Amino acid sequence: MSRIVVKVGTSTLAHPGGGMNIRHVENLVKVLCDLKNAGNEIILVSSGAIGMGVGKLGLSARPDDMPGKQAAAAVGQCELMYTYDRLFGEYNHTVAQILLTGDDLDRDDRRLNFENTLFRLLEYGAIPVLNENDTMATAEISVGDNDTLGARVAVYGKADLLIVLSDIDGLLTDDPHKNPDAKVIPLVAEIDDSIRKLGGASHGRQGTGGMATKIHAAEIAVNNGIDMVILNGAKPQLMYDVLEGKQAGTRFAGKRT
Numbered sequence: 001m002s003r004i005v006v007k008v009g010t011s012t013l014a015h016p017g018g019g020m021n022i023r024h025v026e027n028l029v030k031v032l033c034d035l036k037n038a039g040n041e042i043i044l045v046s047s048g049a050i051g052m053g054v055g056k057l058g059l060s061a062r063p064d065d066m067p068g069k070q071a072a073a074a075v076g077q078c079e080l081m082y083t084y085d086r087l088f089g090e091y092n093h094t095v096a097q098i099l100l101t102g103d104d105l106d107r108d109d110r111r112l113n114f115e116n117t118l119f120r121l122l123e124y125g126a127i128p129v130l131n132e133n134d135t136m137a138t139a140e141i142s143v144g145d146n147d148t149l150g151a152r153v154a155v156y157g158k159a160d161l162l163i164v165l166s167d168i169d170g171l172l173t174d175d176p177h178k179n180p181d182a183k184v185i186p187l188v189a190e191i192d193d194s195i196r197k198l199g200g201a202s203h204g205r206q207g208t209g210g211m212a213t214k215i216h217a218a219e220i221a222v223n224n225g226i227d228m229v230i231l232n233g234a235k236p237q238l239m240y241d242v243l244e245g246k247q248a249g250t251r252f253a254g255k256r257t
């Protein structure tokens with residue numbers, strides 16, 4: 001049985017127009033509940049607050065300014081947790097909201113409070129759902145993107161595995177928009193400059209992350225001995241394959257000491 005951090009982004013949770021992608025969200029929750037029923041511990045790092053707030057407020061576009069993003073996130077975070085509470089509740093699972101900034105993780109006293117809460121929630125059998133605390137997360141103190149937040153949560157939460165859900169099938173050999181023959185790299189044993197270069201090759205549409213932040217997250221995870229797998233969030237059932245040791249997406253192998 002494993003402790004798994006799953007990071008999901010706006011590109012999986014919402015349609016390009018901003019409305020919630022109900023099929024994706026429902027399928028994701030169903031697989032996570034099943035993995036939990038099988039005895040695994042699940043920690044979900046979920047974006048989508050700004051995107052859902054934009055939809056709920058009926059704004060024509062994602063705001064560019066900080067107060068606009070913060071206000072949208074404040075609205076969307078409610079929508080997000082309401083949705084998770086309802087859907088996880090259908091399978092008798094209980095969710096808990098944790099909102100963090102980079103500062104909370106950098107400062108030992110704050111991080112200890114976070115860890116104590118997280119571990120107790122897992123002991124109680126709840127599913128912690130984390131996001132950046134967007135109201136407080138101005139540039140200087142924010143984690144910045146939820147791929148990195150996912151990796152840091154995996155490290156402090158002593159996870160066995162980090163799964164990052166994307167809108168593509170994994171880390172590709174080339175930019176798929178330019179090269180239709182680009183293929184998924186199944187295993188990255190070592191993150192070197194040739195891998196880092198691939199980070200520039202593709203960017204998600206709606207969230208703050210692209211492949212660059214995913215590779216950065218992978219470096220944090222593997223340097224702390226944690227495997228990270230990138231999967232397509234449209235196919236959450238691939239998480240079963242990953243846990244059964246089968247090939248799916250791109251696996252970054254954690255360094256073993």
Ligand code: GLU
Nearest residue numbers: 047048049050145146207
């Ligand atoms: N915290 C932001 C949100 O929930 C997303 C950050 C990210 O996607 O990296 O909308």
